[in-house]
Amino acid sequence: MRTVAVVGASLAGLSAARSLRKRGYDGRLVIIGDEPHRPYDRPPLSKEFLAGDIGEADLALESDDEDLQAEWLLGARAAGLDSADRAVRLADGREVRADGFVIATGAAARTLPGTDGLAGVHRLRTLDDARALRDELALGGRLVVIGGGFIGAEVASTACALGLDVTVVEAAPTPLAGPLGETMGGIVSALHADHGVRLLCGVGVKGLSGESRVDAVLLEDGRSIPADTVVVGVGARPCVEWLEGSGVALDNGVKCGADGRTSLAGVVAVGDCASWYDPHAGIHRRVEHWTGARERPDVAVATLLSWGAVEPGVPRPPYFWSDQYGVKIQFAGHSAGADSVTVEEGVPGDRSFLAVYRRAGHPVAVLAMNQPRLFMRWRKQLTAATS
Amino acid sequence: MIPACLLVDLPRGEAYRLDIDPPVSVFHTDDGEVFAIDDTCTHQDASLADGWLEGCEVECPLHASKFDLRTGAVDAPPAKRPVRTHEVLIEDGMIYVRPSTEAPDLPPCVASRLAGGPA
Numbered sequence: 001m002r003t004v005a006v007v008g009a010s011l012a013g014l015s016a017a018r019s020l021r022k023r024g025y026d027g028r029l030v031i032i033g034d035e036p037h038r039p040y041d042r043p044p045l046s047k048e049f050l051a052g053d054i055g056e057a058d059l060a061l062e063s064d065d066e067d068l069q070a071e072w073l074l075g076a077r078a079a080g081l082d083s084a085d086r087a088v089r090l091a092d093g094r095e096v097r098a099d100g101f102v103i104a105t106g107a108a109a110r111t112l113p114g115t116d117g118l119a120g121v122h123r124l125r126t127l128d129d130a131r132a133l134r135d136e137l138a139l140g141g142r143l144v145v146i147g148g149g150f151i152g153a154e155v156a157s158t159a160c161a162l163g164l165d166v167t168v169v170e171a172a173p174t175p176l177a178g179p180l181g182e183t184m185g186g187i188v189s190a191l192h193a194d195h196g197v198r199l200l201c202g203v204g205v206k207g208l209s210g211e212s213r214v215d216a217v218l219l220e221d222g223r224s225i226p227a228d229t230v231v232v233g234v235g236a237r238p239c240v241e242w243l244e245g246s247g248v249a250l251d252n253g254v255k256c257g258a259d260g261r262t263s264l265a266g267v268v269a270v271g272d273c274a275s276w277y278d279p280h281a282g283i284h285r286r287v288e289h290w291t292g293a294r295e296r297p298d299v300a301v302a303t304l305l306s307w308g309a310v311e312p313g314v315p316r317p318p319y320f321w322s323d324q325y326g327v328k329i330q331f332a333g334h335s336a337g338a339d340s341v342t343v344e345e346g347v348p349g350d351r352s353f354l355a356v357y358r359r360a361g362h363p364v365a366v367l368a369m370n371q372p373r374l375f376m377r378w379r380k381q382l383t384a385a386t387s
Numbered sequence: 388m389i390p391a392c393l394l395v396d397l398p399r400g401e402a403y404r405l406d407i408d409p410p411v412s413v414f415h416t417d418d419g420e421v422f423a424i425d426d427t428c429t430h431q432d433a434s435l436a437d438g439w440l441e442g443c444e445v446e447c448p449l450h451a452s453k454f455d456l457r458t459g460a461v462d463a464p465p466a467k468r469p470v471r472t473h474e475v476l477i478e479d480g481m482i483y484v485r486p487s488t489e490a491p492d493l494p495p496c497v498a499s500r501l502a503g504g505p506a
Contacts, residue, residue, distance in 0.1 A: 041465055048496060053496055054496070061464050063467040063468075294451070294463070294464065319451075321449060328449070330449075372434070372437045373434075373436075375448070376437060376446075376448040377439075380439055
């Protein structure tokens with residue numbers, strides 16, 4: 001293999017590039033990034049960066065003395081993959097020919113139809129999004145967050161600490177029920193009320209009002225919530241449109257085997273855009289977690305370099321964390337399919353506890369609030385049980 | 388030299404946090420060696436004494452960066468900078484730590500707090 005193109009320059013793409021070099025690949029390495037920035041860490045965008053506690057330099061994922069001997073094409077959006085020509089076509093007309101490809105184009109924040117072009121309406125995915133939102137939050141006023149998921153909850157928490165008047169609107173009866181289940185979703189999202197943030201559940205958003213700038217969020221039950229700033233946090237969609245017609249199989253992202261291989265030889269996919277086969281569950285699923293974007297590229301790179309000669313290990317249970325209102329929330333495993341969840345340590349009311357999800361008596365997931373030490377031990381146990 | 392704890396009170400595989408400023412963690416590895424490093428992860432305010440000890444490495448309990456107890460070096464992001472290591476002495480069954488004279492590598496939030504800035 002003489003040239004590898006990594007398409008995507010965030011954590012998954014950078015991790016793949018690092019793994020290529022670590023595994024001895026010494027050929028040409030081209031890293032293509034849609035954003036103009038060098039790889040940066042996204043989790044702080046809704047937390048410390050948004051709060052103004054850390055700056056842009058603190059977000060850099062590369063260390064000062066790191067040199068991957070790569071050609072960086074930044075601010076260059078991939079527009080197509082020509083499998084016959086073995087080339088990535090860029091939006092500006094350039095082409096990058098390669099023998100191996102790592103697809104790491106990530107996901108984009110979903111938007112609400114009809115909200116484009118209205119000032120004061122934000123989403124949060126990129127550094128540029130975070131800069132714009134940070135500047136607006138600094139003005140204070142009333143913030144309405146649409147979506148009570150992790151991004152929405154973290155923005156609400158940060159804005160609350162900055163002194164804004166915050167309301168969170170969630171369409172489902174309980175926020176976070178998808179990842180955490182109803183019971184624990186309710187407990188975790190009770191943090192909003194603890195800190196004087198209004199949480200409105202089970203009601204959809206009909207639209208936004210305002211001439212050039214938003215002034216209210218209109219709910220489907222007829223209520224109107226006054227707003228100076230609105231954040232739309234309603235999930236993300238995989239950035240794979242550019243692969244349509246390329247021959248790479250797509251199904252809610254790039255469809256991949258348990259080792260990251262796509263339907264095309266010499267092409268692997270990693271990170272938020274990739275839907276890997278999960279041999280435990282027997283299904284493909286996209287895992288939109290930082291930890292997956294950091295760990296899985298090494299498996300995919302091993303696949304790319306050997307194409308089938310290396311057996312993939314069993315994937316570790318997915319792990320993610322969230323920081324809200326000074327509380328450390330950690331979760332590992334899959335809650336879907338659990339038939340029970342029990343608090344093993346601490347008290348939910350104290351916002352310091354650990355809960356274990358079980359299926360037929362076997363632990364399948366673990367959730368903790370402010371219990372990092374105990375959580376770490378349970379996470380290791382869960383990993384050992386599934387490997 | 389700062390006395391930390393008795394060696395018999397620190398089983399192998401466990402860590403002891405010394406509440407000095409900034410805090411220091413003493414680790415007793417499965418091989419019976421004792422090391423001391425800064426307790427705070429260089430990425431964010433996490434206690435490495437709460438982490439996972441394996442061989443001569445401790446994994447941060449929050450975001451999975453691993454630090455080498457012998458050198459302080461970090462293996463992978465999100466942490467980018469090493470932790471300080473400290474000299475350890477065991478005398479009459481007591482573990483002592485001689486704090487490093489180098490400047491600590493603390494995460495931005497903690498560093499500003501220690502400098503007397505806003506918490």
